[in-house]
Amino acid sequence: MKARKFLRGAAILALGSIALSACGGPSGNSSDGKVSMTLWENSTTGPGLEFWKSAVADFEKANPNVTINVQAIQNEDLDGKLQTALNSGDAPDIFMQRGGGKMTAMVQAGQLMDLTDKISPDTKKVVSAGSFKAETYQDKVWAMPIAVLPGGLFYSQDLLKAANITGAPATISDLEADVEKLKASGVAPVALGGKDAWPAAMWFYWFSLRECDAATMQKTADSKDFSDPCWLKAAQDLQSFADKKPFNDGFLTTSAQQGAGSSAGLLANHKAGMELMGAWDPGVIASLTPDQKPLKDLSWYPFPAVPGGKGDPAAIMGGVDGFSCSVNAPKECVDFLNFIASTPQQVAYYKAFNAPPVNSEAQKSVTEPYLQEILKAYNAAPYVSQWLDTVLGQNIGNALNVAVVDMLAGKSDPQKLIQTANDAAKKG
Amino acid sequence: MSNAPQTTSTERVSTAELAQHDGSVARASLPSKQRRRRTAWSGPLEIAILAGPAIVFFVAFVILPVAMAAYYGFYRWNGYGPPTNFVGLQNYVVILQDPAFLQALSHNAFIVVASLVLQGPAAILLALLLNRRMRGQSVIRVLIFVPYVISEVVVGTGWSLMLQNNGALNGWLRNLGLGALAHDWLADPGVAMWTLMGILTWKYIGFAVILFLAGLQGIPEELYEAASLDGASYWQIQRRITLPLLGPTLRIWAFLSVIGALQLFDLVYIIWGQYVASTAGTSTMASYMVTNGRNAGNYGYGNAVAVVIFIISLVVALVYQRFVLRRDTAGALTERKAR
Numbered sequence: 001m002k003a004r005k006f007l008r009g010a011a012i013l014a015l016g017s018i019a020l021s022a023c024g025g026p027s028g029n030s031s032d033g034k035v036s037m038t039l040w041e042n043s044t045t046g047p048g049l050e051f052w053k054s055a056v057a058d059f060e061k062a063n064p065n066v067t068i069n070v071q072a073i074q075n076e077d078l079d080g081k082l083q084t085a086l087n088s089g090d091a092p093d094i095f096m097q098r099g100g101g102k103m104t105a106m107v108q109a110g111q112l113m114d115l116t117d118k119i120s121p122d123t124k125k126v127v128s129a130g131s132f133k134a135e136t137y138q139d140k141v142w143a144m145p146i147a148v149l150p151g152g153l154f155y156s157q158d159l160l161k162a163a164n165i166t167g168a169p170a171t172i173s174d175l176e177a178d179v180e181k182l183k184a185s186g187v188a189p190v191a192l193g194g195k196d197a198w199p200a201a202m203w204f205y206w207f208s209l210r211e212c213d214a215a216t217m218q219k220t221a222d223s224k225d226f227s228d229p230c231w232l233k234a235a236q237d238l239q240s241f242a243d244k245k246p247f248n249d250g251f252l253t254t255s256a257q258q259g260a261g262s263s264a265g266l267l268a269n270h271k272a273g274m275e276l277m278g279a280w281d282p283g284v285i286a287s288l289t290p291d292q293k294p295l296k297d298l299s300w301y302p303f304p305a306v307p308g309g310k311g312d313p314a315a316i317m318g319g320v321d322g323f324s325c326s327v328n329a330p331k332e333c334v335d336f337l338n339f340i341a342s343t344p345q346q347v348a349y350y351k352a353f354n355a356p357p358v359n360s361e362a363q364k365s366v367t368e369p370y371l372q373e374i375l376k377a378y379n380a381a382p383y384v385s386q387w388l389d390t391v392l393g394q395n396i397g398n399a400l401n402v403a404v405v406d407m408l409a410g411k412s413d414p415q416k417l418i419q420t421a422n423d424a425a426k427k428g
Numbered sequence: 429m430s431n432a433p434q435t436t437s438t439e440r441v442s443t444a445e446l447a448q449h450d451g452s453v454a455r456a457s458l459p460s461k462q463r464r465r466r467t468a469w470s471g472p473l474e475i476a477i478l479a480g481p482a483i484v485f486f487v488a489f490v491i492l493p494v495a496m497a498a499y500y501g502f503y504r505w506n507g508y509g510p511p512t513n514f515v516g517l518q519n520y521v522v523i524l525q526d527p528a529f530l531q532a533l534s535h536n537a538f539i540v541v542a543s544l545v546l547q548g549p550a551a552i553l554l555a556l557l558l559n560r561r562m563r564g565q566s567v568i569r570v571l572i573f574v575p576y577v578i579s580e581v582v583v584g585t586g587w588s589l590m591l592q593n594n595g596a597l598n599g600w601l602r603n604l605g606l607g608a609l610a611h612d613w614l615a616d617p618g619v620a621m622w623t624l625m626g627i628l629t630w631k632y633i634g635f636a637v638i639l640f641l642a643g644l645q646g647i648p649e650e651l652y653e654a655a656s657l658d659g660a661s662y663w664q665i666q667r668r669i670t671l672p673l674l675g676p677t678l679r680i681w682a683f684l685s686v687i688g689a690l691q692l693f694d695l696v697y698i699i700w701g702q703y704v705a706s707t708a709g710t711s712t713m714a715s716y717m718v719t720n721g722r723n724a725g726n727y728g729y730g731n732a733v734a735v736v737i738f739i740i741s742l743v744v745a746l747v748y749q750r751f752v753l754r755r756d757t758a759g760a761l762t763e764r765k766a767r
Contacts, residue, residue: 076702087507087509105725194704249612394724406706409704424724427522427720427724
């Protein structure tokens with residue numbers, strides 16, 4: 001009797017789960033003209049998530065036949081999940097696009113919608129052609145840029161003042177002197193989220209940008225060959241900087257963005273003086289301050305010059321965050337992308353994320369001095385390189401991320417780092 | 429609504445009837461005259477109905493993925509679209525020459541041995557202790573068994589927060605005036621592996637204790653009575669009776685522990701994240717697979733690593749069953765009776 005009851009229960013459960021999964025239903029057009037789409041973005045908390053919810057609500061109000069389901073996915077999990085979804089033919093209709101090698105791979109596999117002729121004239125008026133360059137492959141546009149995110153050093157003015165530091169460091173040796181001053185003042189000089197590896201690798205990428213000229217970088221991106229001496233020089237620069245012990249204790253197991261103990265959290269709670277990051281950092285820091293408000297004394301300066309380097313000292317590295325439509329998405333997907341590039345939405349985006357919007361009209365309403373600094377440096381840069389792990393592709397980028405962490409932990413040296421980058425080409 | 433659900437329900441009734449009727453047939457207590465003759469097809473049908481769903485699921489979720497992994501392992505493939513770039517055994521050549529993989533393999537081997545050496549004796553002692561009537565027995569049982577029940581993600585997150593440089597453990601040591609003992613438990617390559625072993629032991633010893641307790645229940649009381657009548661001391665009894673009779677349980681536990689250690693992934697991934705396990709010296713073959721497969725976008729390579737892990741686990745399992753479990757499974761898994 002008992003067993004039969006149990007079995008009946010199990011059968012009901014099984015049937016129920018089948019019925020439930022059927023409710024999920026495919027997105028797209030249904031017979032009555034109603035369109036439903038899914039949106040994947042990487043902001044899981046606070047105003048960032050709110051922005052997406054309200055943008056979707058505004059869009060649905062203007063287009064009553066459209067519903068969009070927002071799914072927030074943790075930044076480090078997003079790429080893997082997205083790839084799985086794209087391959088299973090069950091891709092989200094609208095999703096965050098990191099560009100570079102990943103976008104190229106998606107295009108080659110025929111997974112993205114070509115947006116070239118679908119960008120509205122209104123959008124073209126306010127989003128510069130340069131911003132579309134990052135989302136272009138083989139002369140076609142595959143994503144809508146929404147934010148420009150150049151990198152640099154975010155720092156706490158209060159802590160630097162307390163350490164008697166005046167003004168931004170012009171060269172690396174100035175920065176090293178600042179590190180000593182910060183140490184003497186009793187805070188961690190530089191916060192580093194080594195557990196996630198890419199923040200550590202960023203240091204190597206910036207040294208590379210200063211040591212290698214633009215042509216060499218492009219050549220290496222195509223050939224995956226790191227034999228040019230400038231790469232080794234960059235690794236040696238990083239090694240000698242790391243020898244000054246500038247990073248917070250336990251940086252190897254410090255995450256970049258999760259919780260008060262993360263590198264962004266250390267800056268948000270005045271435990272560390274500065275952090276090398278992209279322009280999304282103010283938003284992340286704001287979500288980790290004790291009152292979850294933007295850090296009042298946050299400021300920014302560009303990565304210092306490296307004397308003798310072949311790269312232009314004013315060159316900037318950074319990404320453009322964009323959003324793509326999957327190849328089978330309904331046509332309303334592009335309408336939504338044009339909508340989030342519009343000025344009011346871009347102003348809301350900047351306010352939610354504390355990050356520079358891509359829309360030139362919306363850029364005028366940026367008030368924070370550090371964001372104005374970033375935009376100024378960005379607009380004055382002789383050239384802007386994408387993040388190097390994006391330029392070099394996922395395989396080499398990933399190998400470099402691990403290799404840099406190994407070197408910073410004292411387990412390898414500059415020669416070995418370059419060797420690892422060369423060897424990675426065998427796996428992918 | 430269509431008629432479809434109704435037909436399935438009638439089908440279900442008939443299946444239920446059939447099962448019932450077969451059950452009554454199979455009941456040996458009936459006098460033989462009343463027993464209905466089995467029809468020729470009922471045997472295979474019975475097998476199909478009872479084992480069919482399980483076989484379908486097993487093929488779909490175990491056999492098929494293994495075959496697909498073997499197939500993808502021959503390609504260089506970035507995971508977007510179907511694989512096209514056939515490279516033969518190239519991936520396997522790279523894997524077996526990659527120092528990072530060999531390092532991960534040696535970590536796995538260490539975890540296999542250390543798990544047996546650390547958990548086995550401790551679990552036997554705890555099981556003997558908990559097998560006697562004593563005060564607070566149930567509390568101790570719960571305390572030992574709780575870690576095994578908590579999910580790996582919760583355990584990993586909790587420990588990694590406690591063990592961080594500015595975490596609870598170091599804070600506690602400093603407050604006790606033992607600041608000299610404070611350490612970078614997770615990042616120091618000399619210590620990280622022992623930290624991992626400590627967490628693994630804490631988590632999985634409960635499983636071993638429960639198994640051994642069950643094994644102890646199965647030892648006949650008369651043996652103990654006879655032994656104590658013969659004047660054997662407590663330790664003699666444990667050594668000459670309990671341990672030998674626990675043998676089958678011990679061997680099965682060791683088998684499960686070895687296979688688990690070979691496939692260890694979740695705790696390493698949660699505590700050391702996607703990248704630093706190899707730096708800290710706690711990488712395992714499975715974490716290597718994720719770092720060099722999924723994270724690097726080398727799906728062909730990752731699948732080849734999966735195949736290597738599969739082969740290693742299979743060989744270990746077969747050898748173990750052949751030589752260690754032979755006495756316990758004679759006739760069930762092996763063909764000839766063990767002598």
